[in-house]
Amino acid sequence: MKxxxxxxxPYITGSKALLESLINEGVDTIxxxxxxxxxPIYDKLYDYKDKLNHVLVRHEQGATHAAxxxxxxxxxxxxTLVTSGPGMSNTITGIADAMMDSTPIVVIAxxxxxxxxxxxxxxxxxxxxxxxxxTKWSYQIRTADEIAWAVARAFYIASTGRPGPVVLxxxxxxxxxxxxxxxxxxxxxxxxxxxxxxNLKNIEAAADFINSSTKPLALIGxxxxxxxxxxxLKAFIKKTGIPVASTVLGLSAIASNEExxxxxxxxxxxxxxxxxxxxxxxxxxxxxxxxxxxxxxxNKYAKQAKVIHFxxxxxxxxxxxxxxxxxxxxxxxxxxKITELVAENSHKEWRDSFNxxxxxxxxxxxxxxxxxxxxxxxxxEVVNKVSEATGNNAVLVTDVGQNQMMGVRYFKxxxxxxxxxxxxxxxxxxxxxxxxxxxYGAPDRTICLFVGDGGLQMSIQELGTIMQSDIDxxxxxxxxxxxxxxxxxxxxxxxERYSETTMINPDFVKIAQAYNIASRSVDKRxxxxxxxxxxxxxKGAYLLEAKVIQKGLVYPMVPAGxxxxxxxxxxx
Amino acid sequence: MENKLYTITIFSENTVGxxxxxxxxxxxxGMNIETLSVSPSALEGIxxxxxxxxxxQDLIEKVVKQIDKKVDIIKAYYxxxxxxxxxxxxxYKVSTExxxxxxxxxxxxxxxxxxxxxxxxTWTVLEKTGHYDxxxxxxxxxxxxxxxxxxxRSGRVxxxxxxxxxxxxxxxxxxxxxxxxxxxxx
Ligand SMILES: Cc1ncc(C[n+]2csc(CCOP(=O)(O)OP(=O)(O)O)c2C)c(N)n1
Numbered sequence: 001m002k003x004x005x006x007x008x009x010p011y012i013t014g015s016k017a018l019l020e021s022l023i024n025e026g027v028d029t030i031x032x033x034x035x036x037x038x039x040p041i042y043d044k045l046y047d048y049k050d051k052l053n054h055v056l057v058r059h060e061q062g063a064t065h066a067a068x069x070x071x072x073x074x075x076x077x078x079x080t081l082v083t084s085g086p087g088m089s090n091t092i093t094g095i096a097d098a099m100m101d102s103t104p105i106v107v108i109a110x111x112x113x114x115x116x117x118x119x120x121x122x123x124x125x126x127x128x129x130x131x132x133x134x135t136k137w138s139y140q141i142r143t144a145d146e147i148a149w150a151v152a153r154a155f156y157i158a159s160t161g162r163p164g165p166v167v168l169x170x171x172x173x174x175x176x177x178x179x180x181x182x183x184x185x186x187x188x189x190x191x192x193x194x195x196x197x198x199n200l201k202n203i204e205a206a207a208d209f210i211n212s213s214t215k216p217l218a219l220i221g222x223x224x225x226x227x228x229x230x231x232x233l234k235a236f237i238k239k240t241g242i243p244v245a246s247t248v249l250g251l252s253a254i255a256s257n258e259e260x261x262x263x264x265x266x267x268x269x270x271x272x273x274x275x276x277x278x279x280x281x282x283x284x285x286x287x288x289x290x291x292x293x294x295x296x297x298x299n300k301y302a303k304q305a306k307v308i309h310f311x312x313x314x315x316x317x318x319x320x321x322x323x324x325x326x327x328x329x330x331x332x333x334x335x336x337k338i339t340e341l342v343a344e345n346s347h348k349e350w351r352d353s354f355n356x357x358x359x360x361x362x363x364x365x366x367x368x369x370x371x372x373x374x375x376x377x378x379x380x381e382v383v384n385k386v387s388e389a390t391g392n393n394a395v396l397v398t399d400v401g402q403n404q405m406m407g408v409r410y411f412k413x414x415x416x417x418x419x420x421x422x423x424x425x426x427x428x429x430x431x432x433x434x435x436x437x438x439x440y441g442a443p444d445r446t447i448c449l450f451v452g453d454g455g456l457q458m459s460i461q462e463l464g465t466i467m468q469s470d471i472d473x474x475x476x477x478x479x480x481x482x483x484x485x486x487x488x489x490x491x492x493x494x495x496e497r498y499s500e501t502t503m504i505n506p507d508f509v510k511i512a513q514a515y516n517i518a519s520r521s522v523d524k525r526x527x528x529x530x531x532x533x534x535x536x537x538x539k540g541a542y543l544l545e546a547k548v549i550q551k552g553l554v555y556p557m558v559p560a561g562x563x564x565x566x567x568x569x570x571x572x
Numbered sequence: 573m574e575n576k577l578y579t580i581t582i583f584s585e586n587t588v589g590x591x592x593x594x595x596x597x598x599x600x601x602g603m604n605i606e607t608l609s610v611s612p613s614a615l616e617g618i619x620x621x622x623x624x625x626x627x628x629q630d631l632i633e634k635v636v637k638q639i640d641k642k643v644d645i646i647k648a649y650y651x652x653x654x655x656x657x658x659x660x661x662x663x664y665k666v667s668t669e670x671x672x673x674x675x676x677x678x679x680x681x682x683x684x685x686x687x688x689x690x691x692x693x694t695w696t697v698l699e700k701t702g703h704y705d706x707x708x709x710x711x712x713x714x715x716x717x718x719x720x721x722x723x724x725r726s727g728r729v730x731x732x733x734x735x736x737x738x739x740x741x742x743x744x745x746x747x748x749x750x751x752x753x754x755x756x757x758x
Pocket of ligand 1: 399400401402403404426427428429451452453454455456478480482483484485486
């Protein structure tokens with residue numbers, strides 16, 4: 001044993017050092033699942049019950065999605081703890097999802113002892129090799145001495161700059177070794193520049209472009225939320241009068257009823273901002289990355305416009321769309337700076353010109369979806385009613401598919417950090433565990449999950465987590481007995497050949513009952529309000545199954561690969 | 573845009589697994605690495621990668637930004653041949669008997685500026701450093717005339733045409749920022 005260097009900091013095991021380091025980073029909640037190579041950590045956790053709340057999920061993928069949900073609504077780092085081998089590999093989807101959506105999570109995985117590394121030992125996998133491509137940083141803690149440093153560094157990297165997932169691979173020898181533990185804090189890393197320097201010249205150039213533009217359009221993404229720049233954005237648009245549209249992940253950065261908010265862009269976005277993107281003389285992209293679901297065919301995207309791009313990540317600039325003025329930096333700072341330099345304006349006429357498209361969309365799509373008077377229930381109608389019943393104050397969590405697009409199209413928000421959805425990876429099975437995490441991240445808010453019959457069954461086991469930990473999430477199952485979104489593509493682009501998209505489903509109400517979760521199924525319009533009220537008035541979790549139209553379609557739609565103005569309004 | 577051979581120079585911390593982090597960026601975009609060499613740099617504790625690859629200007633910019641973004645990478649640059657002084661080394665093993673049959677070994681050594689690294693009764697190892705075309709020319713001549721038993725060529729190593737390591741200035745400014753940050757805190 002090594003010599004005692006410091007009498008005040010006694011030797012403790014690596015496992016204890018890990019937990020102390022987590023507490024040192026302000027962690028209070030861990031989503032995890034134990035196993036052989038993590039038992040020493042779990043053993044210590046037993047002593048830390050009052051300081052660290054561990055939520056036992058039913059599948060490690062769920063633990064990562066829960067950590068994501070937690071991070072997205074709280075703005076803090078989500079933490080996942082799993083065992084080696086299959087425990088670790090089960091987290092891969094969640095890690096990749098967090099990478100695509102810039103979500104700060106730290107995944108800690110047990111590993112076989114260092115002496116067995118590289119020998120194909122039982123439950124050994126090459127964690128670093130596998131995760132390097134889908135993490136911001138992954139690191140193997142080989143000795144207990146490294147724990148304080150590695151954990152501090154992990155949290156610093158995950159949460160600063162453009163956030164993202166970090167993996168710590170933690171071999172068992174380091175978990176049981178003794179270490180003379182002292183807490184550490186990391187506030188810089190030589191090779192890592194989280195926030196690039198502001199270039200004032202570029203901000204001035206951007207301000208000139210804005211001041212001389214007659215048809216400017218701001219496109220906001222999650223960067224605004226991640227950069228906590230909501231107030232700065234508001235000040236900027238108030239002064240300039242510029243209309244603002246949002247990507248899916250940027251939603252709730254500004255309130256839905258904000259006068260200058262002109263809707264959602266992208267494949268299932270609103271027609272006004274999509275069409276106007278190709279009419280604007282200036283596109284001001286803020287913390288968004290011109291994803292192909294947003295731009296459609298790049299050759300037909302905003303060719304007439306000058307482009308200003310605010311981003312914290314240099315590798316995003318000129319990646320998909322050629323930029324005239326890049327504004328690197330933290331949006332909170334750059335937006336504040338540019339607001340000083342821009343002239344006051346209202347752009348009233350330009351903004352009003354969006355209205356005709358809204359009228360058209362209302363008539364062709366929205367009214368029919370939200371206020372049908374006959375026929376089966378519609379997804380949009382359910383989403384809208386739930387949103388209204390919560391006073392637009394709830395957190396929207398979605399799974400992936402039609403339920404997701406209907407959720408983001410029709411849910412409304414009064415406050416930021418109100419949307420949790422898998423944007424970049426589009427992971428089915430994300431919703432249920434993400435909703436669980438969101439509840440821990442925002443315990444005082446109502447969490448409404450919209451999920452399809454397909455997606456629910458990709459992580460349905462997490463109902464067990466809800467039961468065991470008594471988690472208050474409202475699950476609204478939009479059941480169309482189809483893999484709806486794929487069925488939609490098959491209907492529109494594959495001659496209605498519904499290959500493997502019909503689903504024979506179980507009785508979901510009975511399943512909920514088996515998990516002791518209150519539940520109800522509705523298929524009649526006249527029962528919907530009452531069911532929603534019952535759901536919201538029930539203490540604890542609730543599963544509301546809405547049996548919706550089987551062959552519903554999400555419109556408008558920009559077909560994959562088409563230009564954004566080639567948007568389909570409906571099937572007519 | 574036109575495809576050219578670019579040389580990427582990467583300065584990194586000396587951590588485990590960095591080579592993988594660099595190469596997966598090429599793999600993901602389906603790009604081939606032409607040559608690769610890694611060694612400690614003139615700056616203590618900092619490693620230097622030299623990678624060559626064919627790409628157009630637009631692509632190389634994106635790839636270099638992606639490399640630069642990795643946490644343990646300090647800085648990545650790209651250059652075309654004009655900005656660099658570079659070299660590769662090649663070793664050729666040939667049969668001594670056949671080499672002698674060429675008549676004058678001196679002639680080939682002089683013309684190619686090669687040298688003999690090892691010589692036995694059965695084989696001779698020649699060494700030549702130079703640009704790809706130069707080492708290739710010797711390979712071609714030897715192959716055609718007497719046959720080459722073994723051949724190996726190293727990855728490119730390159731030095732830019734500026735006076736000091738470009739990284740030095742950057743490191744100095746990072747140091748300055750960190751010191752300032754700490755002062756601000758205090
Ligand atoms: C893990 C995973 N597998 C497959 C897909 C492809 N996919 C996208 S949407 C969808 C259908 C979703 O059906 P459902 O969950 O019933 O929701 P709906 O579209 O009907 O609302 C599928 C299969 C995916 N996104 N994720």
